[in-house]
Amino acid sequence: MEDTHINSGNDNSRIAAKELMTLSMGPQHPATHGVLRLVLDLDGETVVKCTPYVGYLHRGVEKLAEHRNYMQILPLTDRLDYISSMSNNLGYCIAVEKLFGIEVPERTEYIRTIVAEMSRIANHLLWLATHALDVGAMTVFLYCFREREAILDLFERLCGARLTVTYPRIGGLKNDVDSQWLEDVYAFTGEFPMRVAQYETLINKNRIWLQRTRGIGVISAQEAINWGMSGPVLRGSGVPYDVRKVTRYGVYDKVKWEVCTGKNGDVYDRYRVRMDEFLQSNSIIRQCIEQIPQGPIMADAPKYTLPAKDKVLTDMEHLIHHFVLITKGPQTAPEGEMYVATEVPKGELGFFFVSDGTGKPYRMRVRSPSFVHVSALPRLCEGELVADIIANIGSIDIVLGECDR
Amino acid sequence: MTATELIKKVFFIEVLQGLALTFKHMVSHSVTRQYPTEKREPVPGARGLHALVRDSETGKEKCVGCGLCAAMCPSQCIHIYTSEGDDHKKVVDRYEIEVLRCVFCALCVEACPFGALALTDFFEYSGYTREEFYYKKERLLENWDKYMAGDKGREYFEKFWRPKAIDFRTPVTATSEERKSV
Ligand code: SF4
Ligand code: SF4
Secondary structure, three states, X not given: OHHHOOOOOOOHHHHHHHOOEEEEEOOOOHHHOOOOEEEEEEEOOEEEEEEEEOOOOOOOHHHHHOOOOHHHXXXXXXXXXXXXXXXXXXXXXXXXXXXHOOOOOHHHHHHHHHHHHHHHHHHHHHHHHHHHHHHOOHHHHXXXXXXXXXXXXXXXXXXXXXXXXXXXXXXXXXXXXXXXHHHHHHHHHHHHHHHHHHHHHHHOOOHHHHHXXXXXXXXXXXXXXXXOOOHHHHHHOXXXXXXXXXXXXXXXXOOOOOOOOOOOOOHHHHHHHHHHHHHHHHHHHHHHHHHOOOOOOOOOOOOOOOOOHHHHOOOHHHHHHHHHHHHHOOOOOOOEEEEEEEEEOOEEEEEEEEEOOOOOEEEEEEEOHHHHHHHXXXXXXXXXXHHHHHHHHHHHOOOHHHHHO | OOHHHHHHHHOOHHHHHHHHHHHHHHHOOOOXXXXXXXXXXXXXXXXXXXXXXXXXXXXXXXXXXXXXXHHHOOOOOEEEEEEEOHHHOEEEXXXXXXXXXXXXXXXXHHHOOOOOEEEOOOOOOOOOOOHHXXXXXXXXXXXXXXXXXXXXXXXXXXXXXXXXXOOOOOOOOOOHHXXXXX
């Protein structure tokens, strides 16, 4: 791997000999998608060395989690990837349910799949908007926000918050969906493919777009795997790996959909993968709404889920459970270690728990796709032109809240 | 390069298609809201500023000072001070929320077993000093009168602030209607 790009060996002498220019890009740079800082050594317009500096948004989520019970950690996960907080909540809840051995009801699985895919669409819309803006297409930005707004409005009607939703709960959901909401989501998905066609009209064949994205930031399938990439970035290189297919959570095995892949592993292919995912997610939502069954939304796990409110004041057992769960967390958590991954819009999001049987995790570790992708940024950028850095950052779709945690 | 491709390239066909789309949007109606002048109603159940429920019978707060909301709050921004009153009842002396630290997750509302705390749908609060956001009990009760007056508060509780968990004795297979009737 080393010999394929320029960053090899001690390059201080090189900097002196070739009179490279060192440029600090970020952390307050609009095109670094947050507070990412890149230190670039430039030879003319060519990037010789690129060093990402992360940590500007470090809030110590993993450490905080050690001092919160399992229920209280949920709002923290909203703030990892705040662009698609629903997916992060879900990833956390699914991981904790695996740890506790809770089976959630079928209706909940359907609703979860619907909101996860809506959040995927919302995330990819924001990605397309900002990526296109970085590369030079202003109009797409405005159009994408129009649709993202529609999804956020639906989220607000669902749970009362637009961005940091805190909607799923361990063992279920905050509240059930009503049929009007489902109908409105269905109406949205009916119109959405037409919108995607509009975005494609604007940039798909546009010569500036093609020149800025084709053959830029190429990474081969083998190398992408070696770097630990996941999600659309990995699939852009032609590896059909999707956690939704591999581990089967939610109801992804009950609906028809395909894993979208690219061929060349360049910025353009990663763009194509996400554009195809729009339509796949759209069709998953439609099928879920058509199939959704009636039923309860909370799992029958009284040791881990809050009891129904009306029972709390009339029944002693319920009241005691309510108090213990809130003040101490679940007291019967199994001991051991558990890693559970889910496919969030940006890639594979994993939660690793070490549980010592108390109401709080002994250790929580988040495997965030953004962090892995940022670490591969030098590989993508070195040897290319300085303008392509922007296209590369956009194409790996990072959010620094999740990267720095 | 074939002839059609050449023609497409020379006449900027793909750029013209894109421009046609943008021009079409120029004459269609605008979706932008001019925010401060043109306000959007928050949807029912939106998670905004806190309110303490005023008991319509006693005219005082419903809260009994059990402290569950403070225990649940992930940002630890609720402070409750209680003392022993006449006939050994617990009296809530101070109930304070640091709104600037709140993340509006509504877990406190779910934790409260008495339905004594709610989130209103009001979200436009601003001020010049930090102290203004240190909400005292009186201010929180005022919020209830202001934003949840009449039946609205009760409806909100019915609709949004009841965790619909399962009852220990009802089987999982029961439909939601059956569970309601239990
Ligand atoms: S909404 Fe959440 S953060 Fe705010 S006071 Fe309630 S529990 Fe605490
Ligand atoms: S949980 Fe409810 S009753 Fe208990 S202190 Fe909080 S608001 Fe008051």
